Amino acid sequence: MREVEQHIVSEVHGQVGFITLSRPKAINALSLGMVRDLLAQLLAWKDDPAVLAVAIRGSHKEGVFGHFCAGGDIRFLHQAGSTGNPQLEDFFTEEYALNHLIFTYPKPYIAFMDGIVMGGGMGISQGASLRVVTEKTKMAMPETIIGLFPDVGGGYFLSRCPGAVGEWLALTGDTIGAAEAIAFQLADVYLPASEQGAVWDALAQQNFASGEAVQAFVQSRTQAQAPGAVRSTADIDRVFGLPTLQAMIDTLEADTASEWAQATAAALRKRSPLMLWVVLEQIRRARGMDVATDLRMERDMVRHCFYLRPGQSETVEGIRALAVDKDQNPQWNPARIEDVPEALWRAFFVSPWPAHSHPLASLKD
Numbered sequence: 001m002r003e004v005e006q007h008i009v010s011e012v013h014g015q016v017g018f019i020t021l022s023r024p025k026a027i028n029a030l031s032l033g034m035v036r037d038l039l040a041q042l043l044a045w046k047d048d049p050a051v052l053a054v055a056i057r058g059s060h061k062e063g064v065f066g067h068f069c070a071g072g073d074i075r076f077l078h079q080a081g082s083t084g085n086p087q088l089e090d091f092f093t094e095e096y097a098l099n100h101l102i103f104t105y106p107k108p109y110i111a112f113m114d115g116i117v118m119g120g121g122m123g124i125s126q127g128a129s130l131r132v133v134t135e136k137t138k139m140a141m142p143e144t145i146i147g148l149f150p151d152v153g154g155g156y157f158l159s160r161c162p163g164a165v166g167e168w169l170a171l172t173g174d175t176i177g178a179a180e181a182i183a184f185q186l187a188d189v190y191l192p193a194s195e196q197g198a199v200w201d202a203l204a205q206q207n208f209a210s211g212e213a214v215q216a217f218v219q220s221r222t223q224a225q226a227p228g229a230v231r232s233t234a235d236i237d238r239v240f241g242l243p244t245l246q247a248m249i250d251t252l253e254a255d256t257a258s259e260w261a262q263a264t265a266a267a268l269r270k271r272s273p274l275m276l277w278v279v280l281e282q283i284r285r286a287r288g289m290d291v292a293t294d295l296r297m298e299r300d301m302v303r304h305c306f307y308l309r310p311g312q313s314e315t316v317e318g319i320r321a322l323a324v325d326k327d328q329n330p331q332w333n334p335a336r337i338e339d340v341p342e343a344l345w346r347a348f349f350v351s352p353w354p355a356h357s358h359p360l361a362s363l364k365d
Contacts, residue, residue, distance in 0.1 A: 006022060007021070007022050007023040007028075007031065007033070007034050007037075008020075008021065008022065008034055008037040008038060008041070009022050010037075010041045012045075012050070012051060013203075013204030013205075014203070014204045014205060014206065014207070014208075015050065015051065015052040015053070015207070015208050015214070016051065016052065016053050016054070016055055016203045016204060016208075016214060017041070017045045017048075017051045017053070017054045017055070018054075018055050018056075018057075018200070018203075018204070019038070019041065019054065019055070019056040019057070020056075020057055020058070020059055020064060021034070021056070021057070021058045021059060021068070021069055022059050024059050024060050024061045024066075024067070025061070026070070026073065027058075027060075027067050027069070027070035027116055028058045028059065028067060028068065028069040028070060028121070029069065029070050029071055029072060029073045029074070029120070030069065030071070030072050030073060030095065030120045030121075030124075031073045031076060032073075032076070032087055032090060032091045032094065035091065035094050035095045035098055036094060038098055038124065039094060039097065039098045039101065042054065042098070042101055042102070042105065043101070045107070046101075046105065046106060046107065051107070052107065052108075052208055052210060052211040052213075052214050053107050053108040053109070053110065053208075053211040053214035053215060054105070054107060054108070054109045054110065055110045055112065055200065055203055055218075056109070056110070056111050056112065056124070056125070056128075057111075057112040057114070057196070057200065058112075058114065058115065058121075060115065064197070064200075065112065065114045065115070065193065065196050065197065066114060066115050066136075067114065067115030067116045068111070068112070068113050068114055068115055068116060068117045068121050068125065069116070069117065069118070069119075069120060069121025069124065069125075070116050070118050070119065070120075070121060071118050071119025071120040071121055072091070072095065072119055072120040072152075074146060074319045074322075074323055075319070075323060075324070076091070077091070077315065077316075077319060078316055078319040078320060078323070078324055081306045081313055081315060081316045081319075082316055088306065089303075089359075092151075092299060092302045092303075093299065093359040093360065095120065095123065095152065096151075096152065096153075096295045096298065096299055096360060097360065097363070098123075098124065099123040099124065099127060099152050099153045099291075099295060100127075100153075100291060100292060100295055100360075100363045102123075102124060102125075102127035102128065103126075103127030103153065103291045103365075104127075104291070104365060105127070105129070107211045108129045108130065108211045108212065108214055108215040109127070109128045109129050109130075110128060110129065110130045110132065110214075110215060110218055111124070111125035111128035111130070111131050111132065112132050112191075112196055112200070113125050113131055113132060113133050113134075113137055113139070113181075113187065114133075114134045114136055114137060114193055114196060115134075115136050115137065115138065116138050117133075117137060117138065117139045117140075118138070118139065118140045118141065118142060118175075119140075119141060119142065119143060119150075119152065120152055122139070122141060122152060122153075122154065122157070122186075123151070123152025123153055123154075124152075126153060126157040126186065127153065127291070129215060130188055130189065130215050130218060130219060131181075131186070131187045131188045131189070132187070132188070132189055132190075132191050132196075132218070132222060133177075133178040133181050133182065133187040133189075133190055133191075133226060134178060134190070134191055134192060134193040134196065135177075135178055135190075135192060135193060135226070135227065135228070136193050137177055137178045137181060137187075138175050138177065139175065139176050139177070139181050139186060139187075140169070140173055140174065140175040140176070141154050141158065141169055141170060141173060142173030142175075143173065143275075143279075144170070144171060144172070144173050144271040144272060144275055144276060144279060145173050145270075145271065145318065145322065146315060146318035146319050146322055146323075147272040147274075147275050147305075147313070147314030147315045147316075147317055147318025147319070147330065147332070148275065148302075148305060148314075148315045148318065149170075149275055149278055149279045149282055149298075149301060149302075149305070150169075150170045150279065150282075150283075151298045151301070151302055152298075153291060153294060153295055153298070154170065154282075154298070155282045155283055155285070155286030155289070155294045155297065155298060156286050156289065156290075156291050156294040156295075157186065158170050158283055158286075159283045159284070159286040159287040160185060160287075161184045161185055161186065162184060162185065162233065163233050163236065163237040163241065164233075164236055164237045164239075164240035164241040165184050165233055165236060165237075165240075166283050167240040167241070167280060167283050167284075168236045168239075168240045169184075170279050170280075170282070170283050171240070171245075171248075171268060171271070171276055171279055171280065172264060172267050172268065172271075173267075173271075174267075177226075177228055178190050178226035178227075178228060179225065179226040179227065179228035179229065179230050180228075180230050180231065181226075182224075182225060182226055183230040188219075189219060189222035189223060189224060190222060190223045190224075190225060190226035190227075191221065191222045191223070195221065199218060199221050202217070203217070203218070235258070235260060235261070238251075239251050239252060239261070239264075244280075245276055245277055245280050245337060246337065246338065248268075249265060249268055249269075249337055252264050252265035252268070253265045268337070269337075272314045272318060272330070272332045273332055273334055273335065273336055273337040273339065273340050274314055274332070274333070274334060274340050274344060274345060275305075275314055276337060277337075277340050277342075277345035278301065278345045278348045281345065281346075281348075281349065282297070282298070282301065285297065285349070290365040291363075291365050292360070292363035292364055292365045293365075295360055295363060296351075296358055296360045296361075296363065297349065299358070299359060299360050300348070300349065300350070300351040300352060300353075301348045301349070303352050304347065304348045304352070305348075308347060308348065312333055314332060314333070317330050317331060317332070317333075318330050
C-alpha cells in the first residue's frame with residue numbers, strides 16, 4: 001500500500017460511502033495524494049447506483065472524529081514554491097476540481113465538521129449538502145496569516161455570509177464556533193460531538209429508499225441551532241462594509257474606546273498588506289459569481305501568489321515565518337497597507353491563461 005493511501009480510508013457499508021481522513025499527525029492536512037484519492041473515490045461513487053450518499057469525517061490521534069481538516073499541506077507548498085516543483089500547479093488545479101465536484105455532487109454529501117475545520121478543510125465541506133458542526137468545531141479561513149487568500153472556493157462561500165461577515169472572516173482569519181457557523185450560513189445543523197459515532201454507525205445499518213432519505217435521517221438526529229453566543233454583527237458590518245481596506249483600518253484604529261476595534265486593527269497590521277487588498281477584491285468580485293467562475297478566478301490568483309513576482313512570493317514568505325523557520329516575523333513587501341499600489345493587487349485578477357486554455361475551463365455549474 002502506498003503511504004498516501006493510508007491517509008484516506010474509503011468504505012461502503014450498506015448504501016452509504018464513508019470517507020475518513022486519516023492523517024492525524026498533520027490534523028488531516030491535505031496532500032496532493034489525498035486530493036487525488038478523494039477525487040477518484042467521489043468520481044467512482046458518483047456513478048455507482050449502490051451508493052446513495054457519501055459521509056465524510058476526520059480523525060485524531062486517539063481515534064475517529066476529533067478534528068476534520070486543518071487545511072492544505074503548507075510545508076509542501078513552501079517547498080514546492082521555493083524550488084519550482086511542478087506539483088505545486090497540480091495541487092491547486094486538482095484541489096479546486098475536487099472542491100467543485102463536491103459543490104455540484106449529484107448525491108447527498110454529508111460533512112461531519114468536528115474540531116478544526118480550516119482552509120482546505122472548508123473546501124471539502126462547504127459544498128456539502130449537509131454541514132454538521134459540534135461544540136468542538138473551530139472554523140476559520142486563516143490564509144492571510146501566511147500571505148495567501150481564502151481559496152478552495154472561499155470567495156464563493158464567504159461572500160454569501162450575511163452582511164460584511166465574509167469580508168471580516170476573510171481579512172482577519174478569525175475563528176468561529178458552531179453557533180456562529182450556523183448563524184453565518186457556514187454550517188447547517190448541530191450535533192453533540194459525543195453523538196457523532198452513533199449517527200455514523202447507524203448510517204451503515206439502515207435501509208434507505210434514496211439518498212435524500214440518508215440525509216433526512218442524519219438531519220433528524222441534529223438540532224437547527226447550537227449552544228453558545230452569536231456576536232452582534234453591527235460593528236463588523238459598519239467596518240468591513242466600508243468601500244476600501246484603508247477606510248477599514250483607519251476606522252478601526254480611530255476607535256480607541258473599543259477593545260474589539262483595536263485588537264482587529266492590530267491583527268490586520270500583522271497580515272500581508274498586499275494580500276489584504278487582494279482578498280477584499282476577491283470577496284466582492286465573488287458575490288456575483290457561481291462556484292466554477294469563482295474557482296477559476298482563485299486559480300488565477302494562486303498562480304500569481306507564487307509567480308507574479310519571482311523570488312518575492314508573499315505566500316512562501318508567510319509560510320516560512322509561521323511553519324518553517326517559525327520566527328513569526330514575515331517580511332512583507334510592501335510592508336504597510338498604505339504602501340500597496342493599486343496596480344499590484346489588481347494584477348492578481350488578470351488571468352495568465354486564455355479562457356479556452358484555463359486549467360479549470362471544463363468546470364460547469
